[in-house]
Amino acid sequence: MDNSxxxxxxxxxxxxxxxxxxxxxxxxxxxxxxxxxxxxxQPHEIVLDMGCSYGRFFPLLFKYTKHIIGIxxxxxxxxxxxxxxxxxxxxxxLEKMGFANESIDKAFCWATFDxxxxxQVLIETNRILKKEGLFLVTGKNINYxxxxxxxxxxxxxxxxxxxxxxxxxxxxxxxxxxxFGFKIEHGFAFSxxxxxxxxxxxxxxDKNLNEPFYEYLLVLRKIEENKDFSEPICDLFSSTxxxxxxxxxxxxxxxxxxxxxxxxGI
Ligand SMILES: C[S@@+](CC[C@H](N)C(=O)[O-])C[C@H]1O[C@@H](n2cnc3c(N)ncnc32)[C@H](O)[C@@H]1O
Numbered sequence: 001m002d003n004s005x006x007x008x009x010x011x012x013x014x015x016x017x018x019x020x021x022x023x024x025x026x027x028x029x030x031x032x033x034x035x036x037x038x039x040x041x042q043p044h045e046i047v048l049d050m051g052c053s054y055g056r057f058f059p060l061l062f063k064y065t066k067h068i069i070g071i072x073x074x075x076x077x078x079x080x081x082x083x084x085x086x087x088x089x090x091x092x093x094l095e096k097m098g099f100a101n102e103s104i105d106k107a108f109c110w111a112t113f114d115x116x117x118x119x120q121v122l123i124e125t126n127r128i129l130k131k132e133g134l135f136l137v138t139g140k141n142i143n144y145x146x147x148x149x150x151x152x153x154x155x156x157x158x159x160x161x162x163x164x165x166x167x168x169x170x171x172x173x174x175x176x177x178x179x180f181g182f183k184i185e186h187g188f189a190f191s192x193x194x195x196x197x198x199x200x201x202x203x204x205x206d207k208n209l210n211e212p213f214y215e216y217l218l219v220l221r222k223i224e225e226n227k228d229f230s231e232p233i234c235d236l237f238s239s240t241x242x243x244x245x246x247x248x249x250x251x252x253x254x255x256x257x258x259x260x261x262x263x264x265g266i
Contacts, residue, residue, distance in 0.1 A: 004162065022153065106133060
């Protein structure tokens with residue numbers, strides 16, 4: 001278990017979602033509400049709030065169904081989430097959840113996938129979703145714009161604090177989704193850090209899939225069971241940071257980050 005997630009992290013997150021930091025606003029319930037209709041939640045359906053933290057999205061999800069299960073690795077967050085009438089709350093990693101096969105109708109994973117071992121989470125989510133179940137997931141793309149200094153500083157600072165940060169190779173995910181047992185129904189890109197919080201969404205298509213962008217939101221449909229398929233689809237560094245390091249003559253990205261922080265601060 002990663003120990004980056006503890007009571008102080010949850011406290012930090014509760015404050016961060018209500019403040020601008022580095023000039024960017026975290027995508028909130030109003031933004032989520034723009035995309036939630038894509039999950040087509042019916043009032044009888046069970047929704048899994050994956051990485052629910054203190055329950056930020058409970059009131060929104062509750063508008064669609066009263067059957068909401070919350071799961072988070074951080075025990076204090078789950079204690080706070082218990083202020084809401086979740087049907088069930090579990091303290092657990094998303095990589096190995098205690099739910100039965102095909103027991104969940106819809107899965108919602110907001111601002112959490114990048115903290116996890118993504119291949120494992122795809123396999124687990126496929127296992128617990130009912131056939132044809134939908135999975136809404138947001139994350140960070142491995143290839144963001146070289147000019148996106150705010151994204152770069154955020155990556156550098158997170159890494160130097162040893163915060164778990166996984167960048168999805170979105171092109172690979174599109175190529176391999178079927179092998180993981182999913183079909184990608186909808187994909188949206190957010191070009192620069194901060195664009196997600198402003199709902200500046202660009203639909204992903206074959207042409208712009210290879211273009212740089214910072215964040216994404218996908219809706220995946222379970223089409224079949226995953227038969228132990230697992231190929232890497234993410235990396236601990238963005239390709240943007242790797243390229244920057246390389247172009248400045250550094251072989252090791254962490255050394256580059258430290259040198260960059262010593263030189264430029266923030
Ligand atoms: C950035 S917060 C987002 C919380 C919530 N989804 C929201 O948007 O308000 C990330 C959450 O993921 C949880 N988390 C991190 N790694 C996890 C893992 N492997 N399994 C389950 N939860 C995890 C953290 O405890 C934290 O609550």
